[in-house]
Amino acid sequence: NAGVTQTPKFRILKIGQSMTLQCTQDMNHNYMYWYRQDPGMGLKLIYYSVGAGITDKGEVPNGYNVSRSTTEDFPLRLELAAPSQTSVYFCASSYAGTPKFGQGTRLTVV
């Protein structure tokens, strides 16, 4: 099924560890996004990309990095994980239209 695939679905990290959240889409969408959603809250944009090789900061980029070497993949890197990064992370993609979301990665930093 065409869509946005995120891995892993769940992860527990210790403070100071690093990890990469993977996101891939098979719809040939040019736009891709990373959002975080804290419990009971709205979606905050972390980073977005309008095409391969082009990325830009969203509302809450600190503590994260991204890259976009291909149209399909948009990984999100967490360096030096902190408890404040405990959240559900959603990747989304669109073709100059309405983003379609992946199922999310639930990350807990302890």
Place this chain on the structure above:
Amino acid sequence: QQPVQSPQAVILREGEDAVINCSSSKALYSVHWYRQKHGEAPVFLMILLKGGEQKGHEKISASFNEKKQQSSLYLTASQLSYSGTYFCGTENDAGNMLTFGGGTRLMVKP
């Protein structure tokens, strides 16, 4: 800057109506409406573009008043399946960054 949604929460009986508002301090170019069930990804409902148009999805419709920089979502004769959190998203003028409001939690009771 993220849009502001009101109310924050609504409790309805089946068959009742509700209105959710979304307003922005910046000029609006489009408004996206999503619904999110607990533990799931947001699901697209509809998009409204400049021009004061109205759209519908099932018994859910929306309006967009670009002069007032606001959009409203109308839920008519609510069903149990309407329960969830509703988010509005607004695009920047370049059309490449979608920012979401804090959400409106809707609960429909039998």
